[in-house]
Amino acid sequence: MYHGKFAGLTPCEGEIRMRVLVIEDEPGVASFVKKGLREASYTVDLVDNGIDGLHRAITETYDAVVLDLMLPGLDGFSILRELRSRDIRTPVICLTARDAVDDRIKGLDLGADDYLAKPFSFSELLARMRALLRRGHDLHANPIIVADLKVDVLARSVHRGDRRIDLSPNEYALLEYFVRHKCQVLSRTMILEHVWDMNQDPMTNVIDVHINRLRKKIDNGFDSRLIHTIRGVGYVLRHDET
Ligand code: CA
Secondary structure, eight states, X not given: OXXXXXXTSOOOTTOOOOEEEEEOOOHHHHHHHHHHHHHTTOEEEEEOSHHHHHHHHHHSOOSEEEEESSOSSSOXXXXXXXXXXXXXXXXXXXEEOTTOHHHHHHHHHTTOOEXXXXXXXXXXXXXXXXXXXXXXXXXXXXSEEETTEEEETTTTEEEETTEEEOOOHHHHHHHHHHHHTTTSOEEHHHHHHHHSOTTSOOOHHHHHHHHHHHHHHHHTTSSSOOEEEETTTEEEEOOOOO
């Protein structure tokens, strides 16, 4: 579904267009965003209040939501909270006032994916939107494949080549975090925060122990290693072409 211009290709005939819900009550901003997105080949639904906005976001399917925070009826924070509590993961870009740092933090905490401070340029909104849709694509890709490693995040099954690899829940969580951030160096602190919950032992050597176990299962007996130690920094999962 995420193809065409997002993959750097020419949009084809009959291509499914990206559908965006814009929830914004200021007529000037709303029409500017709507016009721009339409010109960029998005399908746009515009709603000027929070209650209708939430209703639309829940009952219809969108690829992204552009959400103003100050809205009549129901504010943007409440909309975000409600969407995420219903496990609706549609990417959301919040529109905030220029100096409203607290609003941005609150928005991100409630599950917004990005924000733009008003006034913003349309090209910036478009760039953020593209980044979000790419990220959304990566997040929803299943299975995740790195070289001959295949991680099915729905079935929670792992294969390398033809071999099925059985992992403990902690090892699996660790591996999923690695493959979702392939080629990105992950520090022990990042791994600790993302994979272990706060009630577990916060000792960082726990991570090294688990990574070594995971590495044995994933890399031992195969031609190339996927999990690499970056001395003094952390770990990275990547396939080095040799
Ligand atoms: Ca507003």
